[in-house]
Amino acid sequence: MGRKKKKQMKPWCWYCNRDFDDEKILIQHQKAKHFKCHICHKKLYTGPGLAIHCMQVHKETIDGVPNAIPGRTDIELEIYGMEGIPEKDMEERRRVLEQKTQAESQKRKQNQEDSDDFEEDEEPGPSFQQPQPPAQPQATYIPPMTQPGMPPVHGAPGMPPANYSGMPPMMPGVPPMMPGMPPVMPGMPPGMMGMGGMMPHGPGMPPMMPGMPPGMPPLGHRPGMPHMSHVPPVTAPGMLNRPAVPTVTAPAPQPAITKPLFPSAGQAQQAVVSGPVGTDFKPLASSSAPSDPPKPTFPAYSQSPASATTSSSTVSKVPAAVTAKPATLTATSATSKLIHPDEDISLEERRAQLPRYQRNIPRTGHAHMATPPGGPMGGMMPPQQGMPPQHPMHALPTPCSTN
Amino acid sequence: MSLFGTSAGFGAGGTSVFGSATTDSHNPMKDVEVTSPPDDSISCLAFSPPAMPGNFLIGGSWANDVRCWEVQDNGQTVPKAQQMHTGPVLDVCWSDDGSKVFTASCDKTAKMWDLNSNQAMQIAQHEAPIRTVHWIKAPNYSCVMTGSWDKTLKFWDTRSPSPMMSLQLPERCYCADVVYPMAVVASAERGLIVYQLENQPSEFRRIDSPLKHQHRCVAIFKDKQNKPTGFALGSIEGRVAIHYINPPNPAKDNFTFKCHRSNGTNTATPQDIYAVNAISFHPVHGTLATVGSDGRFSFWDKDARTKLKTSEQLDQPITACCFNNNGNIFAYASSYDWSKGHEYYNPQKKNYIFLRSAAEELKPRNKK
Numbered sequence: 225m226g227r228k229k230k231k232q233m234k235p236w237c238w239y240c241n242r243d244f245d246d247e248k249i250l251i252q253h254q255k256a257k258h259f260k261c262h263i264c265h266k267k268l269y270t271g272p273g274l275a276i277h278c279m280q281v282h283k284e285t286i287d288g289v290p291n292a293i294p295g296r297t298d299i300e301l302e303i304y305g306m307e308g309i310p311e312k313d314m315e316e317r318r319r320v321l322e323q324k325t326q327a328e329s330q331k332r333k334q335n336q337e338d339s340d341d342f343e344e345d346e347e348p349g350p351s352f353q354q355p356q357p358p359a360q361p362q363a364t365y366i367p368p369m370t371q372p373g374m375p376p377v378h379g380a381p382g383m384p385p386a387n388y389s390g391m392p393p394m395m396p397g398v399p400p401m402m403p404g405m406p407p408v409m410p411g412m413p414p415g416m417m418g419m420g421g422m423m424p425h426g427p428g429m430p431p432m433m434p435g436m437p438p439g440m441p442p443l444g445h446r447p448g449m450p451h452m453s454h455v456p457p458v459t460a461p462g463m464l465n466r467p468a469v470p471t472v473t474a475p476a477p478q479p480a481i482t483k484p485l486f487p488s489a490g491q492a493q494q495a496v497v498s499g500p501v502g503t504d505f506k507p508l509a510s511s512s513a514p515s516d517p518p519k520p521t522f523p524a525y526s527q528s529p530a531s532a533t534t535s536s537s538t539v540s541k542v543p544a545a546v547t548a549k550p551a552t553l554t555a556t557s558a559t560s561k562l563i564h565p566d567e568d569i570s571l572e573e574r575r576a577q578l579p580r581y582q583r584n585i586p587r588t589g590h591a592h593m594a595t596p597p598g599g600p601m602g603g604m605m606p607p608q609q610g611m612p613p614q615h616p617m618h619a620l621p622t623p624c625s626t627n
Numbered sequence: 628m629s630l631f632g633t634s635a636g637f638g639a640g641g642t643s644v645f646g647s648a649t650t651d652s653h654n655p656m657k658d659v660e661v662t663s664p665p666d667d668s669i670s671c672l673a674f675s676p677p678a679m680p681g682n683f684l685i686g687g688s689w690a691n692d693v694r695c696w697e698v699q700d701n702g703q704t705v706p707k708a709q710q711m712h713t714g715p716v717l718d719v720c721w722s723d724d725g726s727k728v729f730t731a732s733c734d735k736t737a738k739m740w741d742l743n744s745n746q747a748m749q750i751a752q753h754e755a756p757i758r759t760v761h762w763i764k765a766p767n768y769s770c771v772m773t774g775s776w777d778k779t780l781k782f783w784d785t786r787s788p789s790p791m792m793s794l795q796l797p798e799r800c801y802c803a804d805v806v807y808p809m810a811v812v813a814s815a816e817r818g819l820i821v822y823q824l825e826n827q828p829s830e831f832r833r834i835d836s837p838l839k840h841q842h843r844c845v846a847i848f849k850d851k852q853n854k855p856t857g858f859a860l861g862s863i864e865g866r867v868a869i870h871y872i873n874p875p876n877p878a879k880d881n882f883t884f885k886c887h888r889s890n891g892t893n894t895a896t897p898q899d900i901y902a903v904n905a906i907s908f909h910p911v912h913g914t915l916a917t918v919g920s921d922g923r924f925s926f927w928d929k930d931a932r933t934k935l936k937t938s939e940q941l942d943q944p945i946t947a948c949c950f951n952n953n954g955n956i957f958a959y960a961s962s963y964d965w966s967k968g969h970e971y972y973n974p975q976k977k978n979y980i981f982l983r984s985a986a987e988e989l990k991p992r993n994k995k
Binding site: 272280302559560561562563564565567569570571572573574575576578581582 | 670717799840843888902933967
C-alpha cells in the first residue's frame with residue numbers, strides 16, 4: 225500500500241462516485257459493495273481479486289463489478305481505495321469538483337499536475353533506497369583491484385615461487401599449477417590434468433549404484449553429434465519447438481565502458497588486459513600486461529576479501545541496524561502466521577543438522593580417507609609437490625592409498 | 628526398466644497410475660510425472676542449455692544423489708544416469724556447452740560430472756556445506772562459482788584444487804544467480820550483494836534488502852536487449868521483491884509483491900504465509916514463476932505487475948522449479964521442505980517432479 229500518494233481531495237469511490245471522509249471507510253465500502261462475492265458473500269480486496277475468487281472457488285466468471293455505475297464496471301482494473309484509479313477519471317472527477325467549488329479551481333489543477341511528475345516516497349525508508357550513484361561504492365571496492373595485482377606483483381620478480389615450487393620460469397603470467405605439466409591452457413580438456421586420479425569413484429562405491437557404472441552407457445556421443453534417434457528434428461511442433469532463443473551469454477565486448485549496468489566497473493577494469501587468462505585471472509599470452517613473474521596472484525587477490533570486509537562494516541548495515549525481527553515466527557500477529565520454524569537459520573541448515581543427513585560427511589580437519597567415496601581429492605594431490613601452505617583444503621595427505 | 632535401482636518405477640509411460648481419474652492432491656494440475664524421482668526431497672532442478680540438442684533434466688536431492696533424465700518431445704522421461712555425493716545435494720548447474728554438470732553438496736564439495744564419460748570429480752572444497760554452484764562463462768575466462776555456509780564465495784578453475792579467487796560474504800550464502808556479467812548473492816541476515824564478472828569477479832554493490840525477512844531464493848532477469856538488469860528476490864514471508872540495478876526511478880521501478888499466502892481475506896482465521904522456495908524466469912517471455920511451501924506455483928508478469936496464474940494446491944510444498952532452454956517446459960518438484968519442522972517429515976512419502984507445458988501460460992499480459 226501507499227505506492228501512490230493521495231490526491232488532495234476527499235476519498236471517493238471510482239465504481240459508484242460516492243464521497244467518503246476517510247480512505248479506510250472508502251475501502252470498507254468497496255469491499256462490502258463492489259468486491260463482495262454474490263455467491264458466498266466473501267469480501268475480497270479488489271475487482272480482479274473478486275474475479276479470480278469466483279473463478280477458482282465457484283468456477284464462475286463475472287463480467288462486471290457489482291453495484292457499479294455504467295462505465296465503471298471494469299473488473300480488470302485493480303483499484304483499492306484511491307489507488308489504481310485511472311488518471312483520466314481522476315481528472316474528470318477533479319473537473320467535476322471544480323465546477324462545484326469554483327473558488328480554488330486553478331490553483332488546485334496546477335498542484336495536481338506538478339505532483340504527478342514525481343512520486344513522494346511514502347515507503348518506509350530502507351526498502352527502496354536509491355542505490356548510491358555508481359561512482360561511490362566503487363571507490364571502496366575497486367581501487368584495490370584496478371591494478372589487479374600489478375603493484376605487488378611488480379615488486380617481486382625473483383620471488384621464490386610460493387606456489388608450486390621447482391618450476392622453471394614459465395611464460396610470464398602463467399603460474400605453473402601443475403609442476404611438470406605443460407602450461408595451463410584454457411582449452412585443455414579438464415579431465416587430463418592430473419585430476420585423473422579422482423575420476424573413478426573408487427572401490428568404496430556406495431551400494432546405491434549397483435547398476436550404474438561401467439555398464440552405464442555414457443550420455444552419448446554428445447560433442448556435436450546429432451545423436452538421439454528418438455528426438456525428432458527440432459522443428460517438430462509440440463513441446464520442444466524452438467523459437468529463436470537468444471543466446472544467454474552476453475556478447476563479446478568486454479571493456480565496454482558504455483555498458484549501463486556496471487559503468488564504473490568498465491572504467492575500473494580498463495587497466496586489465498582482456499585476453500585469455502589462466503587459472504588465476506592473469507593473462508596467458510602476456511600481450512599488454514607488463515611483466516608478470518610467475519608468482520601466484522592469490523596474495524594480490526587476498527586484498528579483495530579484506531577490502532570487502534572492511535567496506536562491509538561501513539556499507540552493509542543490514543545485520544546490525546535492522547528492526548528487531550522475532551526469532552520465531554509462529555505467532556507474528558493475530559492476522560497472519562509464517563509457516564517457517566525459525567528465522568535465524570534456513571530450512572536447509574536446519575535439515576542438514578539432523579544426524580540422518582550427516583552420516584557420510586567427512587569431517588573437516590580429518591583426513592578424507594575416512595569416507596571412501598569422499599576420498600577423490602586424495603587421489604589428486606600427491607602428484608603435486610609444493611602446494612602452497614595457504615591451500616584451503618585440509619588434510620590432503622599423501623596416503624591416498626586409503627582410497 | 629528403471630536405472631535408479633531403488634524406486635519402484637511407474638513404467639516408462641511417464642504418467643501416474645493413480646490420480647488419473649479424479650483430482651489427486653499429489654498432482655492436482657495433472658502434469659506429466661517424471662519417472663524414477665529421487666527418494667528424498669528434491670532440492671534443485673536444471674534443464675540442459677541450448678547448446679545441447681534435446682532436453683535433459685538434472686535434479687539433486689537430499690538422498691545425496693543427482694539424477695539425469697532425458698525429456699522427450701512426447702513428454703516421456705527416460706532416466707539416464709546418476710551420480711552420488713556423500714551428503715545431500717543442494718544445487719546443480721550445467722556448463723554452457725552442456726557437456727558437464729556441476730553439483731554442490733552438504734559434504735562441502737562440489738563436483739564436475741562429465742556426462743560423456745559419466746565420471747564425476749571433485750572440483751571445489753569449502754569448510755561448510757556448499758549451497759550454490761554456478762558456471763561462469765566470460766569471454767576471457769570460465770570458472771565455477773560456489774557459495775557456501777562458510778561465508779565465502781569461491782571461484783574455481785576445474786583443473787586446480789585451489790580456488791582462483793575467494794571473496795568474503797557478510798554471512799552464510801543462501802542463494803545466488805549468475806547471468807554474465809552479473810552475479811547476485813543473498814545471504815543470511817538479509818545480506819544482498821551484486822557482483823560484476825567482467826575480466827574477473829568483483830563485488831559491485833551491497834544492497835539494503837528490500838525485504839524484511841530471511842532471503843530464500845534469487846533469480847536475475849534481463850532487459851529487452853537481453854542484458855541482465857535486475858533480480859527477483861524471494862523471502863520466507865511469502866513475498867518477492869523486484870529490484871533493478873540501475874533504474875531510472877528506483878522508488879517507482881522497484882517493488883515487492885505478496886505471494887504464496889493462504890486466503891487471508893477471511894479475517895476470522897489468520898492468514899498463513901509461506902516461504903517462496905524458488906523463482907525462475909521464462910527464457911523467452913521474461914515472465915516469472917514462483918513456487919512455495921504452500922504447494923502452489925504461480926506465474927507473474929513483472930512488467931504488467933500482474934499475476935498470470937496460480938496453480939491448485941499440491942499436498943506437499945514445491946521445492947524447486949526451472950524452465951527448459953526454450954521455455955516450452957516448466958518443471959517443478961513436489962517434496963517436503965522442512966517448513967513445518969521435522970515433525971511433518973515422512974520419509975515414506977513419495978517425491979515428485981512434474982513437467983508442464985509452459986509456452987502459453989507465461990505469455991506476458993498486455994499492460995493496461
